[in-house]
Amino acid sequence: MTLTATSFDWVRQLVHRESAIVLQPGKEYLVEARLLPMAQQRGLSGVSELVESVRSRPDAATTRRIVEALTTNETSWFRDGDPFTALTGTVLPQLVAARRPDERLQIWSAACSSGQEAYTVAMLLSDALPNAATRVSITATDLSRQMVERTRAGRFSQLEVNRGLPASMLVRHFTRAGNEWEIAPALRRMITASECNLAAPLPRMGPFDVVYLRNVLIYFDLPTKQAILGRVRQLMRPDGWLFLGAAETTLGVDENWERVVLGRGSAYRPRKGA
Structure with missing residues:
Protein backbone atom coordinates (compact mmCIF):
# COMPACT_ATOMS: atom_id res chain seq x y z
CA MET A 1 0.00 0.00 0.00
CA LEU A 70 11.76 11.40 10.74
CA THR A 71 14.43 13.49 12.40
CA THR A 72 17.68 12.99 10.51
CA ASN A 73 20.34 11.18 12.55
CA GLU A 74 23.09 11.12 9.94
CA THR A 75 26.47 11.56 11.58
CA SER A 76 30.09 10.45 11.57
CA TRP A 77 33.39 11.14 13.32
CA PHE A 78 35.15 14.39 12.38
CA ARG A 79 32.30 15.16 9.98
CA ASP A 80 33.41 17.80 7.43
CA GLY A 81 36.75 18.14 9.22
CA ASP A 82 37.19 21.93 9.21
CA PRO A 83 35.13 22.74 12.34
CA PHE A 84 37.33 20.41 14.37
CA THR A 85 40.61 21.63 12.89
CA ALA A 86 39.49 25.17 13.75
CA LEU A 87 38.62 24.13 17.30
CA THR A 88 42.11 22.95 18.19
CA GLY A 89 44.06 25.28 15.89
CA THR A 90 42.38 28.63 16.57
CA VAL A 91 39.44 28.55 18.96
CA LEU A 92 40.90 26.57 21.85
CA PRO A 93 44.15 28.61 22.16
CA GLN A 94 42.13 31.84 22.22
CA LEU A 95 39.70 30.52 24.82
CA VAL A 96 42.48 29.20 27.07
CA ALA A 97 44.24 32.57 26.89
CA ALA A 98 41.02 34.43 27.72
CA ARG A 99 39.87 32.24 30.63
CA ARG A 100 41.21 31.73 34.13
CA PRO A 101 43.02 28.40 34.68
CA ASP A 102 40.25 27.29 37.03
CA GLU A 103 37.47 28.35 34.65
CA ARG A 104 35.61 25.49 32.97
CA LEU A 105 35.20 25.57 29.19
CA GLN A 106 31.63 24.75 28.19
CA ILE A 107 30.81 23.29 24.78
CA TRP A 108 27.41 22.38 23.36
CA SER A 109 26.83 19.74 20.70
CA ALA A 110 23.26 20.53 19.64
CA ALA A 111 21.45 17.81 17.66
CA CYS A 112 24.15 15.39 18.78
CA SER A 113 22.57 12.31 17.16
CA SER A 114 24.26 9.18 18.56
CA GLY A 115 27.16 11.15 20.03
CA GLN A 116 29.97 11.05 17.47
CA GLU A 117 30.29 14.85 17.33
CA ALA A 118 30.39 15.25 21.11
CA TYR A 119 32.93 12.46 21.54
CA THR A 120 35.03 13.81 18.67
CA VAL A 121 35.30 17.08 20.60
CA ALA A 122 36.04 15.21 23.84
CA MET A 123 38.88 13.23 22.23
CA LEU A 124 40.41 16.33 20.64
CA LEU A 125 40.33 18.33 23.86
CA SER A 126 41.58 15.41 25.90
CA ASP A 127 44.59 15.22 23.62
CA ALA A 128 45.11 19.01 23.56
CA LEU A 129 44.56 19.87 27.24
CA PRO A 130 46.38 18.00 30.02
CA ASN A 131 43.56 18.70 32.47
CA ALA A 132 40.64 18.34 30.03
CA ALA A 133 38.69 15.99 32.31
CA THR A 134 38.28 18.78 34.88
CA ARG A 135 38.59 21.79 32.56
CA VAL A 136 35.98 20.90 29.91
CA SER A 137 32.24 20.27 30.12
CA ILE A 138 30.39 19.09 27.00
CA THR A 139 26.60 19.25 26.75
CA ALA A 140 25.09 16.97 24.11
CA THR A 141 21.42 17.34 23.23
CA ASP A 142 19.03 15.83 20.72
CA LEU A 143 15.30 15.71 20.07
CA SER A 144 15.39 11.90 20.01
CA ARG A 145 15.29 10.05 23.30
CA GLN A 146 16.89 7.05 21.62
CA MET A 147 19.82 9.14 20.37
CA VAL A 148 20.33 10.68 23.81
CA GLU A 149 20.46 7.21 25.37
CA ARG A 150 22.98 6.08 22.76
CA THR A 151 25.15 9.12 23.46
CA ARG A 152 25.11 8.37 27.18
CA ALA A 153 26.08 4.74 26.53
CA GLY A 154 29.09 5.73 24.41
CA ARG A 155 29.03 2.43 22.49
CA PHE A 156 29.46 2.12 18.74
CA SER A 157 29.41 -0.68 16.20
CA GLN A 158 32.36 -1.58 13.99
CA LEU A 159 30.56 0.03 11.06
CA GLU A 160 30.13 3.26 13.02
CA VAL A 161 33.76 3.51 14.13
CA ASN A 162 34.81 2.88 10.53
CA ARG A 163 33.08 6.13 9.50
CA GLY A 164 35.82 8.72 9.93
CA LEU A 165 37.47 7.63 13.19
CA PRO A 166 41.28 7.47 12.87
CA ALA A 167 42.73 4.11 13.94
CA SER A 168 45.10 5.84 16.37
CA MET A 169 42.17 7.43 18.22
CA LEU A 170 40.24 4.16 18.26
CA VAL A 171 43.18 2.45 19.96
CA ARG A 172 43.79 5.32 22.37
CA HIS A 173 40.25 6.13 23.46
CA PHE A 174 38.16 2.96 23.01
CA THR A 175 38.01 -0.58 24.36
CA ARG A 176 36.26 -3.63 22.96
CA ALA A 177 32.85 -4.42 24.45
CA GLY A 178 31.61 -7.59 22.76
CA ASN A 179 30.83 -6.71 19.16
CA GLU A 180 31.00 -2.98 19.90
CA TRP A 181 33.56 -0.35 20.87
CA GLU A 182 33.14 1.63 24.10
CA ILE A 183 34.52 5.11 24.65
CA ALA A 184 36.82 5.60 27.64
CA PRO A 185 34.98 6.35 30.91
CA ALA A 186 36.96 9.57 31.43
CA LEU A 187 35.66 10.95 28.14
CA ARG A 188 32.13 9.79 28.85
CA ARG A 189 32.21 11.68 32.14
CA MET A 190 32.99 14.90 30.26
CA ILE A 191 29.63 14.69 28.49
CA THR A 192 26.12 15.34 29.79
CA ALA A 193 23.43 14.17 27.36
CA SER A 194 19.78 15.23 27.49
CA GLU A 195 16.71 15.70 25.32
CA CYS A 196 16.19 19.13 23.80
CA ASN A 197 13.86 20.46 21.13
CA LEU A 198 15.70 23.34 19.48
CA ALA A 199 12.46 24.77 18.13
CA ALA A 200 11.02 25.17 21.64
CA PRO A 201 12.17 27.36 24.54
CA LEU A 202 15.59 26.07 25.57
CA PRO A 203 16.45 24.88 29.09
CA ARG A 204 18.87 26.84 31.24
CA MET A 205 22.34 25.83 30.07
CA GLY A 206 25.77 27.31 29.56
CA PRO A 207 26.98 29.92 29.12
CA PHE A 208 28.76 28.21 26.25
CA ASP A 209 32.17 29.01 24.83
CA VAL A 210 31.58 26.91 21.71
CA VAL A 211 28.36 25.68 20.09
CA TYR A 212 28.17 23.09 17.33
CA LEU A 213 24.79 23.58 15.65
CA ARG A 214 25.61 21.79 12.43
CA ASN A 215 23.36 20.51 9.65
CA VAL A 216 20.26 21.40 11.65
CA LEU A 217 19.00 24.78 10.42
CA ILE A 218 18.52 23.46 6.88
CA TYR A 219 15.41 21.61 8.08
CA PHE A 220 13.59 24.70 9.37
CA ASP A 221 11.75 27.62 7.81
CA LEU A 222 13.19 31.14 8.10
CA PRO A 223 11.26 32.29 11.21
CA THR A 224 12.27 29.12 13.06
CA LYS A 225 15.92 29.56 12.05
CA GLN A 226 15.84 33.13 13.36
CA ALA A 227 14.25 32.05 16.63
CA ILE A 228 16.76 29.24 17.16
CA LEU A 229 19.76 31.46 16.43
CA GLY A 230 18.42 34.08 18.82
CA ARG A 231 17.92 31.56 21.63
CA VAL A 232 21.34 30.00 21.05
CA ARG A 233 23.00 33.42 21.20
CA GLN A 234 21.44 34.04 24.60
CA LEU A 235 23.17 30.90 25.92
CA MET A 236 26.63 31.88 24.63
CA ARG A 237 29.41 33.96 26.08
CA PRO A 238 30.00 37.27 24.28
CA ASP A 239 33.27 35.94 22.83
CA GLY A 240 31.88 32.48 22.05
CA TRP A 241 32.07 30.59 18.78
CA LEU A 242 29.25 29.05 16.75
CA PHE A 243 29.87 26.36 14.13
CA LEU A 244 27.18 25.66 11.52
CA GLY A 245 27.04 23.08 8.74
CA ALA A 246 28.88 23.71 5.48
CA ALA A 247 25.60 24.56 3.71
CA GLU A 248 24.33 26.83 6.52
CA THR A 249 24.90 30.48 7.36
CA THR A 250 23.57 33.28 9.54
CA LEU A 251 23.91 35.71 6.62
CA GLY A 252 20.48 36.90 5.53
CA VAL A 253 18.96 35.09 8.50
CA ASP A 254 20.18 36.81 11.67
CA GLU A 255 22.48 39.81 11.39
CA ASN A 256 23.45 39.65 15.07
CA TRP A 257 26.31 37.32 14.15
CA GLU A 258 29.72 38.08 12.71
CA ARG A 259 31.23 35.56 10.28
CA VAL A 260 34.89 34.69 10.87
CA VAL A 261 36.92 32.80 8.25
CA LEU A 262 38.90 29.96 9.80
CA GLY A 263 41.10 28.17 7.28
CA ARG A 264 38.88 26.55 4.67
CA GLY A 265 35.77 27.03 6.77
CA SER A 266 34.13 29.63 8.96
CA ALA A 267 32.50 30.21 12.32
CA TYR A 268 30.19 32.83 13.76
CA ARG A 269 30.48 35.05 16.81
CA PRO A 270 27.87 37.23 18.52
CA ARG A 271 28.11 40.83 17.41
CA LYS A 272 28.97 43.20 20.21
CA GLY A 273 25.84 44.68 21.69
CA ALA A 274 23.57 42.07 20.07
Missing part, protein backbone atom coordinates in the same frame (compact mmCIF):
# COMPACT_ATOMS: atom_id res chain seq x y z
CA THR A 2 1.62 3.26 -1.13
CA LEU A 3 1.60 6.39 1.00
CA THR A 4 -1.49 8.45 0.30
CA ALA A 5 -1.41 12.22 -0.02
CA THR A 6 -3.67 12.49 3.04
CA SER A 7 -1.33 10.36 5.14
CA PHE A 8 1.73 12.30 3.99
CA ASP A 9 0.08 15.62 4.86
CA TRP A 10 -0.81 14.32 8.33
CA VAL A 11 2.76 13.23 8.94
CA ARG A 12 4.09 16.57 7.66
CA GLN A 13 1.82 18.49 10.02
CA LEU A 14 2.69 16.25 12.97
CA VAL A 15 6.44 16.58 12.45
CA HIS A 16 6.21 20.35 11.99
CA ARG A 17 4.02 20.77 15.06
CA GLU A 18 6.29 18.68 17.30
CA SER A 19 9.72 19.63 15.98
CA ALA A 20 9.28 22.56 13.53
CA ILE A 21 11.04 20.47 10.88
CA VAL A 22 9.63 21.09 7.41
CA LEU A 23 9.01 18.04 5.22
CA GLN A 24 8.71 19.45 1.74
CA PRO A 25 6.55 17.81 -0.96
CA GLY A 26 8.71 15.21 -2.63
CA LYS A 27 9.81 13.70 0.70
CA GLU A 28 7.19 10.96 0.50
CA TYR A 29 9.96 8.44 -0.13
CA LEU A 30 11.63 9.45 3.16
CA VAL A 31 8.40 9.00 5.12
CA GLU A 32 7.89 5.59 3.49
CA ALA A 33 11.44 4.44 4.24
CA ARG A 34 11.52 5.65 7.85
CA LEU A 35 8.04 4.48 8.89
CA LEU A 36 7.71 1.20 7.00
CA PRO A 37 9.66 -0.81 9.63
CA MET A 38 7.28 0.51 12.30
CA ALA A 39 4.27 -0.51 10.21
CA GLN A 40 5.73 -3.96 9.60
CA GLN A 41 6.39 -4.47 13.32
CA ARG A 42 2.67 -3.96 13.87
CA GLY A 43 1.69 -6.35 11.10
CA LEU A 44 0.23 -3.54 8.99
CA SER A 45 0.18 -3.43 5.20
CA GLY A 46 2.00 -0.13 4.88
CA VAL A 47 2.68 3.36 6.19
CA SER A 48 -0.76 4.72 5.31
CA GLU A 49 -2.39 2.04 7.43
CA LEU A 50 -0.04 2.95 10.29
CA VAL A 51 -0.97 6.62 9.97
CA GLU A 52 -4.68 5.85 9.87
CA SER A 53 -4.41 3.67 12.97
CA VAL A 54 -2.71 6.49 14.89
CA ARG A 55 -5.16 9.09 13.63
CA SER A 56 -8.15 7.00 14.73
CA ARG A 57 -6.60 5.96 18.05
CA PRO A 58 -4.18 8.69 19.16
CA ASP A 59 -1.20 7.29 21.02
CA ALA A 60 1.46 9.63 22.43
CA ALA A 61 4.19 6.99 22.40
CA THR A 62 3.58 6.11 18.75
CA THR A 63 3.40 9.70 17.56
CA ARG A 64 6.69 10.36 19.35
CA ARG A 65 8.26 7.38 17.56
CA ILE A 66 7.00 8.74 14.23
CA VAL A 67 8.53 12.16 14.88
CA GLU A 68 11.82 10.68 16.05
CA ALA A 69 11.97 8.37 13.02
